[in-house]
Amino acid sequence: MDHFLYRDGALYAEDVPLTDIAAAVGTPFYVYSTATLLRHFQLFDEALEGTDHLVCYAMKAASNQAILRTLAQAGAGMDVVSMGEYLRAKAAGVPGEKIVFSGVGKTAEEIRVALEGGVRQFNVESEPEMEAINAVALSLGKVAPITIRVNPDVDAKTHAKIATGKSENKFGIPIARASAVYAHAAALPGLEVVGIDVHIGSQLTDLAPFEAAYRKVADLTERLRAEGHDIRRLDLGGGLGIPYTRSNEAPPLPLDYGALIKRTLGHLGCEIEIEPGRLIAGNAGLMVSKVIYVKSGEGRDFLILDGAMNDLIRPAMYDAHHDIVPVIEPVPGVEPQPYDIVGPVCETGDTFAKGRLMPPLAAGDLVAFRSAGAYGAVMSSEYNTRPLIPEVLVNGDQFAVIRARPSFDEIINRDTIPSWL
Ligand SMILES: *Cc1c(COP(=O)(O)O)cnc(C)c1O
Numbered sequence: 001m002d003h004f005l006y007r008d009g010a011l012y013a014e015d016v017p018l019t020d021i022a023a024a025v026g027t028p029f030y031v032y033s034t035a036t037l038l039r040h041f042q043l044f045d046e047a048l049e050g051t052d053h054l055v056c057y058a059m060k061a062a063s064n065q066a067i068l069r070t071l072a073q074a075g076a077g078m079d080v081v082s083m084g085e086y087l088r089a090k091a092a093g094v095p096g097e098k099i100v101f102s103g104v105g106k107t108a109e110e111i112r113v114a115l116e117g118g119v120r121q122f123n124v125e126s127e128p129e130m131e132a133i134n135a136v137a138l139s140l141g142k143v144a145p146i147t148i149r150v151n152p153d154v155d156a157k158t159h160a161k162i163a164t165g166k167s168e169n170k171f172g173i174p175i176a177r178a179s180a181v182y183a184h185a186a187a188l189p190g191l192e193v194v195g196i197d198v199h200i201g202s203q204l205t206d207l208a209p210f211e212a213a214y215r216k217v218a219d220l221t222e223r224l225r226a227e228g229h230d231i232r233r234l235d236l237g238g239g240l241g242i243p244y245t246r247s248n249e250a251p252p253l254p255l256d257y258g259a260l261i262k263r264t265l266g267h268l269g270c271e272i273e274i275e276p277g278r279l280i281a282g283n284a285g286l287m288v289s290k291v292i293y294v295k296s297g298e299g300r301d302f303l304i305l306d307g308a309m310n311d312l313i314r315p316a317m318y319d320a321h322h323d324i325v326p327v328i329e330p331v332p333g334v335e336p337q338p339y340d341i342v343g344p345v346c347e348t349g350d351t352f353a354k355g356r357l358m359p360p361l362a363a364g365d366l367v368a369f370r371s372a373g374a375y376g377a378v379m380s381s382e383y384n385t386r387p388l389i390p391e392v393l394v395n396g397d398q399f400a401v402i403r404a405r406p407s408f409d410e411i412i413n414r415d416t417i418p419s420w421l
Contacts, residue, residue, distance in 0.1 A: 002283045003033040004370070006329045011368055015397040018288055018327050022366055025390050025401055028289040028307035030377045032062070032402075034070055034395040036284035040254075041074050044276055047258025051272050056100045056120075058238045058277030059085055061374035062285065066393045066402035068092035071280070077120065079238070079275040083110040090117060100235065100273065102149075102199070104170060105129070111136040111144075121145040123197040123235060125172055130185055137190030144190060147197040147235050148182065150175045150220065152213040156201030156239070159318050165200025165213060172198070178220055182229050193229055195270065196220060199237025202278060205251040207260050210239075214264040221268050234265060238275040242282040244321050244371045254279065278374040285373020287312050287389075288327065291365045292344065301339050303361060308343025309350040310383040312369060312376050316349040324352065327366035330359035341367075345384050377403075387411060 003014045011018050013031050021031055044055045056077035059068060063085060068078065069092045077098035078089040089099050096118020101110075104125045111122070111133050124130045124146050137144040151172035154165045164171045173181050185193050200213050214236065221231045241251040254276075261272060289307030296302075314320035324341055336357040343350040352369070361367070377391055391403040 002036045004036075004286055004368070009329045011325065011327045011329070013286070013394040013399070016394050016399050018286075018366065018368060021392055021394075021399055022288060022290070022327075024399075025392060026405070027366065028287060028305070028311055029390045029392055029405075030285055030287050030372065031392045031394060031399075032064075032067060032281070032285045032373055034393060037067060037070055037280060038074055040276075040280040040284060041071050041076055043254040044258070044274060044280075045075065047254040048261065048272060048274070049258075051262060051266060052270075053272040053274070054098065054120075056098070056235075056273055056275050057280055058275045059089060060378060061277030062281035062376070063088055063378055064391050064393075064402050065092040066391075066400070067281065068094060070393070072098075077273075079277075083107075083113055086110070086114055086117070086119075096120070100275070102197075102275070106132070108132055108136055112140065115140055115142050115144060119145070121147055121194055121233070121235075124148045124185075127173070127181060127184060130181070130188065130191065134188040134190035142190070143192050145192050145194045146185065147195040147233065148173060148178070148185065148193070149197040149199065150178055150217070152198060152200065152216045154200050154209050154213045154216070156204050156209045157206060158201045158203050158239075158241070161318055162202040163200075164202075165198070165209070175216055175220060178224065179227060182224055182227065186229060193231075195231055195233030195235060196224070197235040197237070199235075199275065200239060202239050203241040204239045205241040207252045207256060210236075210257065211260055211264060214261065218265050218268060221265075221270065231268075231270065233271045233273065234268070235273040235275065236261060236265075238277050238279075240276055240279045242279050242371060242374075245323055246370075280374075282371050282374035285371075285376060287369040287372040287376060289367055289369070291361050291363050291367065293363055294361065297340070300355065301337070303339045303341045303358070303367075305341065305343055305352070305367065307369075307389070308345040308384070308386065309347065310345060310381045310386050311343075311389050312352070312372055313379050313381075314372075314375060315352050316347075317379075322352065322372060323370040324356060324358070324367050325370065326359055326361060327368055334359045345386075382411060385411060
């Protein structure tokens with residue numbers, strides 16, 4: 001459920017008509033709904049009620065500080081994967097003890113900054129990284145709390161580019177090596193082993209792979225405890241999928257996911273962390289774009305939009321589907337017609353949808369891409385020297401620009417010409 005609904009024939013974000021935002025900031029733009037963000041966070045929080053837990057929002061999904069602060073004020077921690085994200089979370093007001101540091105290749109500099117600024121734990125992905133964290137911690141006279149990310153060799157049955165829990169993926173250590181790696185960690189004086197971490201992929205639409213992974217984590221917890229490790233925290237990653245179409249998809253609900261966690265791991269008495277990203281932000285954001293031209297082609301018409309693959313890369317990168325809806329509600333009885341919906345960038349990949357049924361549209365009409373809140377703005381680029389598009393946050397009947405569109409001067413003046421030219 002989200003808070004983007006038609007009212008009196010026009011699409012609203014909560015109590016704000018999207019046409020008002022378009023008039024104020026121009027198109028294209030991203031818009032997020034505070035109520036939807038909070039609702040999704042609370043669904044996870046409630047799903048884990050009765051267990052000691054922390055929901056750490058995986059901020060790589062949508063990392064604007066206004067989004068982070070909205071969630072942090074509701075009690076969320078953050079899962080970060082880079083120094084930039086760590087500093088952004090701190091700037092948004094998240095305390096270090098609620099920041100989990102994930103990622104496959106943390107550098108010594110990133111480790112130092114997080115240890116100095118405070119960190120809940122590092123999720124360690126390899127033995128060389130473990131030794132690096134140990135060395136930095138010792139040099140600072142600190143002890144770094146860590147979990148070790150295990151790779152449970154489970155097929156998440158999701159898009160190959162976002163599956164992370166198979167043995168051929170680069171993530172984590174094989175579960176078969178866990179005893180040896182935990183023993184190694186326990187011998188390093190700069191580390192305090194607090195638990196186990198697992199994350200098997202993104203956009204999972206079935207609970208079975210989670211169940212398979214969490215059962216392996218339960219067995220591993222008991223084995224490591226028997227080997228003398230004080231396993232008291234389980235970080236279960238993110239990955240719960242969202243519906244990208246209104247009709248035929250019904251991914252599992254956070255409540256059922258929470259029940260699965262309690263069923264598979266509840267008896268261990270561990271503190272539970274989860275790291276949802278997509279499910280919190282995905283359906284809390286739209287990208288709104290304007291039709292520049294309607295072009296008649298051979299047997300098909302093209303809607304050429306002012307938004308492009310640099311603004312929303314998911315269709316080009318993951319073959320992702322986004323529902324695209326007109327901002328002005330079509331009058332009942334209007335016959336829809338198929339369009340290829342494309343951006344203006346000179347790449348065939350700059351195609352959002354083919355043969356998509358839409359009401360007849362004309363130049364100047366606005367369309368909204370649904371489910372664009374996660375892995376949308378954060379993956380955008382300035383390819384073709386197209387400015388990053390603004391982000392807007394709605395809260396009830398208020399809205400605010402939370403990232404402004406840069407001017408062309410700002411973009412162009414970022415280059416420097418060497419003295420020999
Ligand atoms: C990407 C990622 C997440 C979030 O995944 P979603 O599918 O957005 O929920 C959580 N944890 C880690 C380690 C990740 O890499």
